[in-house]
Amino acid sequence: MLNQIDLPIWLSMIISIVLLDGMIYLQHVMFHALTLLWRLHRMHHADLDYDVTTGARFHPIEMILSLLIKFAVIMVLGPPAVAVLLFEVILNGMAMFNHSNIALPVKIDRWLRYLIVTPDMHRVHHSVINYEADSNFGFNLSLWDRLFGTYQAQPIEGHQGMQIGLHQFREPKYLTLPWLLSLPFLGQVTDYVINRHKGDG
Template identity: 40%
Template structure:
């Protein structure tokens, strides 16, 4: 119950700030690039459905790159470890992020929308499916093996992301995909052969629940980093 309160607390805190600061900017950027026909997609004569598909795939690939950088760059890891220090994994983990990470991510996302010339529908579709898939693969649900084998070909099942939350660094630095698993497969960051029952969730050096309260999570990026 306490970790749920911490996770929900940081979620509400993030939502209030991000909605005030960034949501309206993202919306206005979509409207602006569409109205002014700015961006790569607006320089081509491809059908609308193709532009939407490109927006969806491109945004997911860039999220993969951003996720990888959060693990590989020490400065970004300071913020991202807030997400990984959760000692269990369920739907509340999907929104347990430091406001600093989300703010940087929002600026990058707005820049990508401007570069791509993505319209509101494409971005909204991506953001909606992103929320649902993040909730699904953090849920820890056990799905039938036959379904998972098929689903894993293109998408991210809970077992794949559970490996990513392992305390073992080699396993944690893998499986970066959010919606599609194909980026991990193509770029060699996919790990599958891990015993799910032996996975320990968390980050080394952050095992005490009493030191993972809401205020600890807020100041964590400014304390000594733990790889």
């Protein structure tokens, strides 16, 4: 697409980074909406703590699928190679940042949220409460959650009171590597998939 339009390189790069970020948002929603994909994504949400390591905790199969989706989008979009490289650096850096347990001052957090996803903003997405897990899907730019109505400012129990993780995987054994890798194949998915909730208890 972008190869068919004569744009300055700086504008092409900005458009590419923004659209690739939008693709990551939609992909994340898809991994919550489809039962088969949610099985894979549960590994990321099974973490009972919330720190920078959570940002790298993804099932290998999910990582491969994510890579294939990105390849497909890049082929259709035709972004400059430097924009793809810059996007990957930003995305991975922001994933570490917004999964960290940094406590930003409230005023700074509030202002940063107008542009980027902060740790407090994304932490809501890791709540055990279903409708909170259905919010704040963004990793980098916060505009997508605001644009598509998935933004939630704060958890109902507050950040100190909210419970992280998944209801059915709270035993310590589920945090070991063999169990984490087997999560996609465990049990039935009846407790949580977007638009298939049985309740938030």
